[in-house]
Amino acid sequence: MLKFGMIGVGKICQGCHLPAYDKLEKTEDVKIVAICDINKERLDEVGKKYPDARLYSDYREMIDKEKLDAVDICTPNNIHSEAAVYALNKGLHVMCEKPDAVSVAEAEKMKEAAEKSGKTLMVMRNNRYRPSTKFLKQYIAEGKMGEIYAGRCGWIRRRGIPGWGGWFTDKKQAGGGPLIDLGVHIIDLSMYLMGNAKPVTVSGSTYLKFPHTSYSPIDVEDLAMGFIRFDNGACLQIEFSWASNIAEDQMFVELRGTKSGSKMSGIDRKFEIYTEECGVNTLIKPDIDDYRGMQHHEGNIRHFVDVINGKAEPDFTPEQGLNMVKILEALYKSAELGHEIELN
Ligand SMILES: NC(=O)c1ccc[n+]([C@@H]2O[C@H](COP(=O)([O-])OP(=O)(O)OC[C@H]3O[C@@H](n4cnc5c(N)ncnc54)[C@H](O)[C@@H]3O)[C@@H](O)[C@H]2O)c1
Structure with a gap:
């Protein structure tokens, strides 16, 4: 079972990502085990729908404490690179919302971290x-x-x-x-x-x-x-x-x-x-x-899970992101x- 942590559970996460994982949970052995958002009210509201998931307001703490396989980042754009790099450096696969990053320097860091860790970095190209x-x-x-x-x-x-x-x-x-x-x-x-x-x-x-x-x-x-x-x-x-x-x-x-x-x-x-x-x-x-x-x-999320499970070659490369x-x-x-x- 692939254990996922969600980072940032606002509009796109609730509207498109969580419904996708809900479907995948039934078929692909994926589970959301932890959820992070800096907005406490939103975190509690989303947390109610995932009673087994532990809730965090700091993604670093979530990544350090949980034994996750992957994170899905749906924060504002300026957090994408720092959260992706942190997760990749801790050996996790990363699905990240677009845009990849807000600068070339940040996108380069993401590509380097993905290459070094050998984990899958996929940015949403729905x-x-x-x-x-x-x-x-x-x-x-x-x-x-x-x-x-x-x-x-x-x-x-x-x-x-x-x-x-x-x-x-x-x-x-x-x-x-x-x-x-x-x-x-x-x-x-x-x-x-x-x-x-x-x-x-x-x-x-x-x-x-x-x-x-x-x-x-x-x-x-x-x-x-x-x-x-x-x-x-x-x-x-x-x-x-x-x-x-x-x-x-x-x-x-x-x-x-x-x-x-x-x-x-x-x-x-x-x-x-x-x-x-x-x-x-x-x-x-x-x-x-x-x-x-x-x-x-x-x-796109199904493809990410297929790549992690070795069932597909990645359609997206960090080079394309850069x-x-x-x-x-x-x-x-x-x-x-x-x-x-x-x-x-
Ligand atoms: N692929 C698409 O079709 C699509 C559509 C809309 C938005 N997006 C992208 O999705 C991302 C989120 O957009 P949105 O409309 O859902 O925004 P949103 O503001 O509704 O949600 C962002 C969430 O991230 C949380 N957050 C902020 N900083 C955080 C941090 N450091 N740690 C944890 N949580 C944090 C906020 O509290 C909020 O709940 C953006 O990057 C946006 O470009 C993609």
Whole structure:
């Protein structure tokens, strides 16, 4: 039986992680034996649902006292790296919410700790487990898209600044705004489908234009636009916003291949492939129900458990995590300096 400790049991943990473990407990011999949160009220409330689990307000104490196999980290972003490194150094497997870390230095520490310990470090990439992603990944693997040479992706909300005045809008705790919050999901999804080529240069611009006052301060961007070039010549155009004066919310990954193009859009659950059959432009609409429920988080957690149990090779590598944080950090730097940045 794999013994799990939960670190940070707020919205995403209660909404997506705990329900996944509840299902896994019945089938895979996984058990939540300890829970940690610095919010005592929340800890007690969640603790009631897990009467056998011991409760902690300090994750270090939890890791030191319990004989855990793994931890699942769902804290604000600035705690991800320190908690992951602590757990890996104590010989535990780590599942961590996105974004991997708030700086390249922190992401490097996570990768090093994972390599040194030989334990599995997996950062949540739930969109890889959407039915449309699985379909498209196979479609691409079968060569039906040809060479994918360019992409466009984005997640643009008309109004949707999360937890205004809380940690999401505080640079120290969140690391950034929609670029780090939403970008990590969709840039990863695009890169995963494009074959995870090495990013070589980025260029970005960020804006904080939505009204905020000293009572509801924000020191992160509300819009980020940018461009990423890869070592295989491919490029990715990006756009992420929590608040923009646009017609409607959008979330999309659009890929251009030499044989077909594709567009997945999350908000309206549309997924289409544009190709040519018998000399005629052809639209393929795979019959996939893509966005109902949160089953993609569960898919990622199941994969983590399968990897620990030696039943699967990891779909996510700490190297991919580091590349992601390098892209995000360089986009912010590019926005600040006003020119393109080379990645090493
Ligand atoms: N994958 C997704 O789809 C998705 C969606 C939403 C949020 N997230 C990520 O999940 C993480 C949590 O987001 P949320 O919306 O659940 O936030 P939240 O504020 O609702 O929950 C965070 C919890 O962590 C606790 N916490 C803070 N510091 C702690 C510490 N040092 N030790 C233990 N607990 C601590 C807080 O008290 C709180 O209960 C963030 O990193 C966010 O980016 C991912």
